[in-house]
Amino acid sequence: MTIYQLNSARMKNDLTTLVGINTENPPGQEREAAECVANWLRSAGFDLSFSEYAPGRTNVIAVLKNGAGPCFAFNTHLDTVPAGQGWTTDPFTLIEREGRLYGRGACDAKGPLVAMVEALRLLAAQRQNWSGTLMGVFTADEEVASEGAKFYVKDAPPTIDFAVIGEPTSNTTFSAHKGSLRPRVRVKGVSAHSGTPELGINAIYQAGRLLGLIEDAHHQQVSCRCHALVGNASLTVTRVHGGHADNVVPDSCELLLDRRMVPGEDEATVRAELQQLLDSAHVQSGVEAEIIAWQPTTGGATETDSSEAIVQHSLTACRRHGQTEPGPFGFQGGCDLVHFRTLGAKGVVIGPGALAVAHKPDEFVPVDEFIAAAAIYLDIALAMLTRSTPS
Numbered sequence: 001m002t003i004y005q006l007n008s009a010r011m012k013n014d015l016t017t018l019v020g021i022n023t024e025n026p027p028g029q030e031r032e033a034a035e036c037v038a039n040w041l042r043s044a045g046f047d048l049s050f051s052e053y054a055p056g057r058t059n060v061i062a063v064l065k066n067g068a069g070p071c072f073a074f075n076t077h078l079d080t081v082p083a084g085q086g087w088t089t090d091p092f093t094l095i096e097r098e099g100r101l102y103g104r105g106a107c108d109a110k111g112p113l114v115a116m117v118e119a120l121r122l123l124a125a126q127r128q129n130w131s132g133t134l135m136g137v138f139t140a141d142e143e144v145a146s147e148g149a150k151f152y153v154k155d156a157p158p159t160i161d162f163a164v165i166g167e168p169t170s171n172t173t174f175s176a177h178k179g180s181l182r183p184r185v186r187v188k189g190v191s192a193h194s195g196t197p198e199l200g201i202n203a204i205y206q207a208g209r210l211l212g213l214i215e216d217a218h219h220q221q222v223s224c225r226c227h228a229l230v231g232n233a234s235l236t237v238t239r240v241h242g243g244h245a246d247n248v249v250p251d252s253c254e255l256l257l258d259r260r261m262v263p264g265e266d267e268a269t270v271r272a273e274l275q276q277l278l279d280s281a282h283v284q285s286g287v288e289a290e291i292i293a294w295q296p297t298t299g300g301a302t303e304t305d306s307s308e309a310i311v312q313h314s315l316t317a318c319r320r321h322g323q324t325e326p327g328p329f330g331f332q333g334g335c336d337l338v339h340f341r342t343l344g345a346k347g348v349v350i351g352p353g354a355l356a357v358a359h360k361p362d363e364f365v366p367v368d369e370f371i372a373a374a375a376i377y378l379d380i381a382l383a384m385l386t387r388s389t390p391s
Contacts, residue, residue: 004122004378008371011118012101014040015370016094018110019103025079027056030140030148033078034060037138040117044124046136053140053151061152062136064124069132071158072384073345074116074377075149075336076166077142080105086361100364107353111365112166113138115352115373122374123381130385135160142336145296149339162310162384163340163347164377167331168358171369171376172323173314174349176229176303177331179261179338182295183274184254185210187242188288191251200249204242207253209285210278211237214257217277227262229303229330234260256295260332263303298334302341304348310384314348317379321372350376 021033031052038048038060046062053059060078083091083104091104101111120136123129139148167174187207192200218235225233235257242253261270274291281287304311306328318326328348337347352369 004126006118006122006371006374011114011371011374012094012096014117015101015103015106015111015114018114019094019105020092022092023079023105024082025141025143028079028141029056030078031056031058034058034138037078037113037117037136038062041120041136044121046120046124051152051155053147057140057148059137059139059148059152062120064134066127066134067131069385070161071133071135072381073135073137073160073163073340074120074166075137075139075163075340076109076113076116076351077139077148077336078113079141079143080108080110081143081359084361088362096367099367101367101370102362102364104363106363107168107351107365108358108363109142109166109168109351111353111370112168112351112373115370116166116377118374119377119381122378129387130382131387132385134381134385139336142298146298146336146339147296149336150299153339153342157343160340160343160345163337163345164314164380165335165337165340165347165349166351167335167349168351168353168355168365169329169349170323170354171318171321171350171352171373172325172329173311173318173327174331175306175311175328176227176263177301177333177335177337177349178230179265179267179299179301179334180297181259181261181267181270181274182297183257183259183291184293184295185257185278185289186292187253187255189249189251189253192249194247194249197249200251203250203253206287207240207242207255210255210281210287210289213277213281213285222259225262225265227264227303227330229328230262230301230332231330233262233265234258261301263301265301267300298336299338301334302338303330304341304346308346310346310380311348313383314350314380317376317383318350320379321376322368
């Protein structure tokens with residue numbers, strides 16, 4: 001068990017405060033939450049700074065240098081998805097009921113954030129037990145396009161050696177996640193009066209031909225790419241929009257494609273493959289289509305090899321604090337780990353709560369998992385920031 005005494009009452013109070021700050025994304029407006037977290041960690045002795053990529057869209061960075069050693073960072077996000085309808089309680093008032101804490105962000109990802117803050121406080125209070133640089137990097141906008149993390153890493157921050165990303169994993173270790181690309185494709189036609197459709201080219205019919213080719217590409221090419229932890233790559237269509245009047249043959253139809261990448265796939269190569277698919281559609285079926293934009297996404301795929309020390313120590317910590325099957329596993333979706341990997345960090349994704357209840361009404365985190373997460377975070381940081389013993 002951890003050598004530290006966790007303050008569960010403080011953790012619950014902190015989560016109550018953070019859930020009460022509305023950071024629904026859109027619009028985000030994470031500044032108030034960032035300032036709240038900064039006040040907590042400033043009191044613990046950390047140096048605090050903010051980075052803002054748009055008005056109110058704010059990251060908060062806490063740094064504590066404690067002698068020689070590696071740089072270890074905790075990261076999660078300040079924003080949540082919109083509360084939506086269907087809640088049985090106020091989504092911005094934390095409610096404890098039957099061993100669960102209910103509220104928007106309770107598990108995704110304000111619960112992990114508060115558990116990380118607790119770990120950071122306790123580590124700061126007993127600096128004699130570790131050596132190196134300890135960081136908390138809490139970012140804006142993970143839920144839409146990871147703009148906060150992208151903004152942070154492009155500013156050439158100091159190298160981070162190890163990172164733990166807080167997302168709901170039921171306190172198990174995830175060491176890989178998928179990435180995504182979302183091209184907007186415009187299929188071209190020729191408009192005509194709907195009473196004489198033979199005088200035009202119906203862009204919706206042309207899009208239908210392209211849809212079949214996209215489905216074939218998924219089954220015959222894309223889904224054949226498989227990763228041991230995250231499963232198959234995929235290509236699908238998530239939106240279709242065509243036509244502008246009831247009595248006009250449409251001259252354009254737009255499709256939104258969703259291409260999920262697995263670790264090992266190169267983003268530039270995947271972009272080229274998507275363009276090649278459109279080129280083939282023109283040659284094979286006479287479909288004229290072009291990529292007109294790329295929708296923002298959280299980013300690419302990544303993994304940390306299971307043999308790395310941070311993965312092994314994470315598995316040990318998760319097992320020590322109640323998980324009989326601690327992993328490693330892989331996310332089907334994306335998260336901010338990929339951006340910290342670009343800084344050279346080896347990292348994992350761990351947090352209390354289940355992805356199955358995130359983004360839904362009555363989102364909750366189990367109290368026991370919430371408290372145990374802080375202990376898991378502590379144990380991982382201590383393992384990676386071990387103070388050398390003089391010989």
